[in-house]
Amino acid sequence: MTIAPCKKEKRHEADHYSWIKRRIKTEQIEKYLDNGKCFIDSIGIERSLAENTHPDPRRVRDILQKSLAVETLTLDETACLLHVEDPELLAEMQRVAAEVKVKVYDNRIVTFAPLYLSNFCVNDCLYCSFRRSNDQARRRILTNEEIRREIEVLAGVIGHKRLIVVYGEHPRSDIDYMVSTLQTIADVKVKTRKGWGQIRRCNVNAAPLSIEELRLLKDAGIGTFQVFQETYHRPTYEKVHPADTIKGDYLWRLYCMHRAMEAGVDDVGIGVLFGLYDWKFEVMALLCHAIELEDKFGIGPHTISFPRLEPAGNTPFVENPEHRVNDEAFKKLVTVLRLAVPYTGMILTARENARLRREVLPLGCTQTDASTKIDIGGYAERIDENQPDERQQFILGDTRSLDDVVRELAEAGYITSFCTAGYRCGRTGQKIMKLLRSGKEGQYCKLNAIITFREWLDDFGSEQTIAVGENVIEREIEQVKERLPGVYEQFLGYYEKTKAGNRDLYF
Ligand code: SAM
Ligand code: SF4
Numbered sequence: 001m002t003i004a005p006c007k008k009e010k011r012h013e014a015d016h017y018s019w020i021k022r023r024i025k026t027e028q029i030e031k032y033l034d035n036g037k038c039f040i041d042s043i044g045i046e047r048s049l050a051e052n053t054h055p056d057p058r059r060v061r062d063i064l065q066k067s068l069a070v071e072t073l074t075l076d077e078t079a080c081l082l083h084v085e086d087p088e089l090l091a092e093m094q095r096v097a098a099e100v101k102v103k104v105y106d107n108r109i110v111t112f113a114p115l116y117l118s119n120f121c122v123n124d125c126l127y128c129s130f131r132r133s134n135d136q137a138r139r140r141i142l143t144n145e146e147i148r149r150e151i152e153v154l155a156g157v158i159g160h161k162r163l164i165v166v167y168g169e170h171p172r173s174d175i176d177y178m179v180s181t182l183q184t185i186a187d188v189k190v191k192t193r194k195g196w197g198q199i200r201r202c203n204v205n206a207a208p209l210s211i212e213e214l215r216l217l218k219d220a221g222i223g224t225f226q227v228f229q230e231t232y233h234r235p236t237y238e239k240v241h242p243a244d245t246i247k248g249d250y251l252w253r254l255y256c257m258h259r260a261m262e263a264g265v266d267d268v269g270i271g272v273l274f275g276l277y278d279w280k281f282e283v284m285a286l287l288c289h290a291i292e293l294e295d296k297f298g299i300g301p302h303t304i305s306f307p308r309l310e311p312a313g314n315t316p317f318v319e320n321p322e323h324r325v326n327d328e329a330f331k332k333l334v335t336v337l338r339l340a341v342p343y344t345g346m347i348l349t350a351r352e353n354a355r356l357r358r359e360v361l362p363l364g365c366t367q368t369d370a371s372t373k374i375d376i377g378g379y380a381e382r383i384d385e386n387q388p389d390e391r392q393q394f395i396l397g398d399t400r401s402l403d404d405v406v407r408e409l410a411e412a413g414y415i416t417s418f419c420t421a422g423y424r425c426g427r428t429g430q431k432i433m434k435l436l437r438s439g440k441e442g443q444y445c446k447l448n449a450i451i452t453f454r455e456w457l458d459d460f461g462s463e464q465t466i467a468v469g470e471n472v473i474e475r476e477i478e479q480v481k482e483r484l485p486g487v488y489e490q491f492l493g494y495y496e497k498t499k500a501g502n503r504d505l506y507f
Pocket of ligand 2: 121122123124125128129130131132167168169207247
């Protein structure tokens with residue numbers, strides 16, 4: 001027997017649908033179109049791919065020089081790199097990609113954790129276990145008190161300083177919820193071994209927002225606003241995102257970074273969910289997006305993400321995707337992205353297993369996550385346990401702790417940076433683009449990386465990690481003495497104060 005909904009339930013349902021209907025603001029798409037056309041020219045991309053199938057090694061080497069000069073590549077140049085098959089030339093591309101990364105970002109790797117606050121979602125993306133039609137998903141939205149408990153673990157036990165806060169699209173996690181939860185996160189301060197811990201930068205991964213909502217996020221003090229287009233290939237996009245959902249609107253999503261820029265959110269992160277369509281097409285389209293943002297706003301993407309489709313609970317679509325990207329293709333696409341958009345940050349996630357992360361990170365990645373939990377409430381409630389499949393958005397490949405990842409990075413010669421100074425000192429948007437292209441951003445970052453790494457080792461590092469980490473710090477301090485003599489004394493002052501328990505000192 002079905003029970004007829006009561007009046008209150010009916011009103012609730014009506015509110016829900018009216019919220020969905022009001023989401024897309026057509027005028028906030030149309031104003032950015034060029035003569036009614038969007039910036040993804042699929043025919044142009046296909047043509048460029050078809051015309052560059054036999055790369056001449058001399059041309060490839062010229063293109064590599066352009067990447068080394070930190071210049072964005074053209075579509076044809078990128079298509080040429082995408083078609084390189086010769087193993088020696090590929091190895092050369094990988095070496096140059098690594099060199100570009102060091103030139104722009106030095107030997108630093110930034111770490112972060114994703115924090116999922118809710119898995120209520122009105123959309124129905126075929127590949128995601130949070131989709132509305134998945135009746136096996138256990139829906140949950142965190143309260144302020146539950147969020148505080150998550151942060152106590154993230155900032156007080158693991159030692160993260162940066163989060164990517166992730167929201168489903170739903171009236172319950174609307175802009176008011178976002179703003180209030182970001183405030184809650186910022187307010188938590190936790191006593192640690194020698195000082196105190198706090199989340200100092202919140203990036204946000206959410207559904208596309210309107211200009212007015214993005215202004216509110218800007219005022220809330222977010223770092224990067226991240227939205228992945230998932231696939232730039234429109235027929236595929238329409239196949240995997242049902243037309244009767246908000247996410248079904250390709251252009252509303254495609255232009256969300258234009259709206260962000262207009263709202264003053266000038267650190268934006270773009271990405272593709274690799275495996276939905278041909279990976280070469282998607283790399284070219286990511287480049288088109290970067291070029292469009294550079295052309296229209298003078299600011300390219302702060303980060304590019306390249307998640308691959310992973311298995312997800314009760315989600316048959318991901319069992320055998322037609323365009324699955326194998327490991328070799330994945331390494332190549334990361335290499336080419338690094339070379340094509342040399343100034344951008346590149347995010348490698350714990351979707352990938354530890355072995356592959358070791359191989360892919362040196363190809364030019366700048367950020368990675370660790371101690372990752374992607375079930376709602378997972379940090380506080382299941383910190384030492386495996387996450388049950390039916391609670392996660394998808395299945396992770398690498399669940400190692402931050403301490404393990406930091407130690408491994410230090411052994412490989414990287415310094416883990418917990419620096420969050422950039423956006424707090426106004427080094428965002430055009431300013432950071434200039435600093436990155438000229439290699440100057442590295443100077444501030446080197447100093448801040450050492451100070452924040454010292455903080456983290458003293459507050460959270462295991463004995464083993466401290467031992468390896470201190471070798472890295474010693475070497476880095478020598479480099480500061482040699483390369484930045486003008487700030488060396490002041491830097492040493494900050495470093496000693498940090499060792500004594502002062503926190504959050506930065507350049
Ligand atoms: N709901 C928002 C949206 O769709 O933009 C935000 C977050 S969603 C939880 C974050 C990202 O996870 C998506 O943009 C998508 O790229 C990725 N994702 C979803 N399902 C996935 C899967 N099965 N494997 C790997 N990544 C997945
Ligand atoms: Fe919802 Fe995002 Fe998952 Fe799509 S990917 S179902 S929008 S949470």
